Amino acid sequence: MVKINENYLKLPGSYLFxxxxxxxxxxxxxxPDKAExxxxxxxxxxxxxxxxxxxxxxxxxxxxxxxxxxxxGYAPDMGYAFLRExxxxxxxxxRGCRIEADEIFVSDGSKSDCGNIQEIFSHDNRxxxxxxxxxxxxxxxxxxGRTGEYDTEAGIWSNVIYMPCTADNCFVPELPKETxxxxxxxxxxxxxxxxxxxxxxxxxxxxxxxxGAVILYDGAYEAYISEEDVxxxxxxxxGARTCAIEFRSFSKKAGFTGVRLGFTVVPKDLKCxxxxxxxxxxxxxxxxxxxxxxxxxxAAEAVYSQEGHKQVMEQVAYYKKNTRVIYDGLKEAGYTVxxxxxxxxxxxxxxxxxxxxEFFDYLLENARVxxxxxxxxxxxxEGYFRLTGFGTYENTVKAVxxxxxxxxxx
Ligand SMILES: *Cc1c(COP(=O)(O)O)cnc(C)c1O
Numbered sequence: 001m002v003k004i005n006e007n008y009l010k011l012p013g014s015y016l017f018x019x020x021x022x023x024x025x026x027x028x029x030x031x032p033d034k035a036e037x038x039x040x041x042x043x044x045x046x047x048x049x050x051x052x053x054x055x056x057x058x059x060x061x062x063x064x065x066x067x068x069x070x071x072x073g074y075a076p077d078m079g080y081a082f083l084r085e086x087x088x089x090x091x092x093x094x095r096g097c098r099i100e101a102d103e104i105f106v107s108d109g110s111k112s113d114c115g116n117i118q119e120i121f122s123h124d125n126r127x128x129x130x131x132x133x134x135x136x137x138x139x140x141x142x143x144x145g146r147t148g149e150y151d152t153e154a155g156i157w158s159n160v161i162y163m164p165c166t167a168d169n170c171f172v173p174e175l176p177k178e179t180x181x182x183x184x185x186x187x188x189x190x191x192x193x194x195x196x197x198x199x200x201x202x203x204x205x206x207x208x209x210x211x212g213a214v215i216l217y218d219g220a221y222e223a224y225i226s227e228e229d230v231x232x233x234x235x236x237x238x239g240a241r242t243c244a245i246e247f248r249s250f251s252k253k254a255g256f257t258g259v260r261l262g263f264t265v266v267p268k269d270l271k272c273x274x275x276x277x278x279x280x281x282x283x284x285x286x287x288x289x290x291x292x293x294x295x296x297x298x299a300a301e302a303v304y305s306q307e308g309h310k311q312v313m314e315q316v317a318y319y320k321k322n323t324r325v326i327y328d329g330l331k332e333a334g335y336t337v338x339x340x341x342x343x344x345x346x347x348x349x350x351x352x353x354x355x356x357x358e359f360f361d362y363l364l365e366n367a368r369v370x371x372x373x374x375x376x377x378x379x380x381x382e383g384y385f386r387l388t389g390f391g392t393y394e395n396t397v398k399a400v401x402x403x404x405x406x407x408x409x410x
């Protein structure tokens with residue numbers, strides 16, 4: 001009889017967003033008069049429509065598909081050269097990174113790549129993750145049977161190395177005592193909104209090269225970086241070509257969460273023994289992925305055009321302005337806030353020793369503002385709370401005013 005992959009049964013339920021949805025529904029039912037007035041700043045999804053220059057590129061690509069002379073069937077596995085060359089130039093060479101077009105793998109978004117990358121590595125590898133963490137890194141390794149047993153009480157896996165990122169270490173992960181094989185870093189970070197400077201990232205690159213580990217670097221929020229000393233790519237750091245794989249996405253930069261496009265960089269210098277990881281990922285990509293759609297790749301190309309770039313950066317600036325409103329407003333009101341500057345996320349300390357869920361209820365009841373409890377991202381997220389800049393400006397201002405009033409009332 002067929003047997004299932006038992007590892008799937010080890011996965012704890014993804015209670016975070018379903019619990020939030022249930023609590024919101026219960027509140028709406030109990031308070032129908034106030035439901036309308038609720039502001040959701042828990043969202044990790046963009047809200048602005050696709051920029052006009054990109055919509056135009058999508059229309060044009062759709063027309064291409066309708067004419068025999070310009071019709072496109074299967075795309076090349078790694079992506080069209082027009083896009084890979086643009087990425088290599090604009091995201092890498094222009095920033096002084098030595099990355100070539102044939103080291104870039106275009107995909108349908110970076111969640112798939114972040115989740116799939118682990119399969120080119122041995123089952124015996126140990127992973128290290130920041131705590132709190134974007135759940136995909138851990139769960140994809142649970143499915144592969146790499147994480148050991150789950151301790152429900154503590155919310156941790158026995159065979160995962162956790163690197164706490166809290167106010168105590170200024171959200172900078174410390175080198176782990178036990179040596180990991182795979183190190184997941186999300187910079188700028190979801191959920192904390194904090195980041196690493198070049199100097200801080202260099203410590204990790206040197207460490208990985210020294211111990212023979214591979215860094216899996218998720219740069220989904222690269223477009224939100226404002227500070228000079230924050231690297232836009234791990235390849236700005238000397239030595240990264242021999243220890244790092246980088247994931248990038250058009251989702252948060254250009255509003256492609258529904259369009260779906262991303263890419264992964266595997267440098268040809270990155271080897272395990274004498275095996276190039278580039279060759280393994282190329283093989284996986286070619287076997288299990290049949291190329292990202294032509295229309296989407298043309299849309300992504302337009303993100304780099306003069307008009308497209310200007311328009312998407314205006315959208316990013318809009319979200320950043322919202323984030324600023326949250327960060328500055330809450331700080332002024334006396335909240336302890338982190339992140340925000342190089343990301344669309346503000347990470348705040350909950351009030352008066354409330355735990356993350358108590359603060360969620362408190363904020364919903366008293367300010368009709370919805371955020372995300374930090375404990376949903378890992379044990380070290382307890383006592384923290386995430387708000388995002390992805391709402392509308394008007395709602396963001398209103399939410400912050402309510403949170404300020406709440407603080408005054410106390
Ligand atoms: C949103 C996000 C992504 C991007 O995922 P896509 O599949 O490209 O939409 C990747 N990593 C993190 C941490 C994210 O928050």
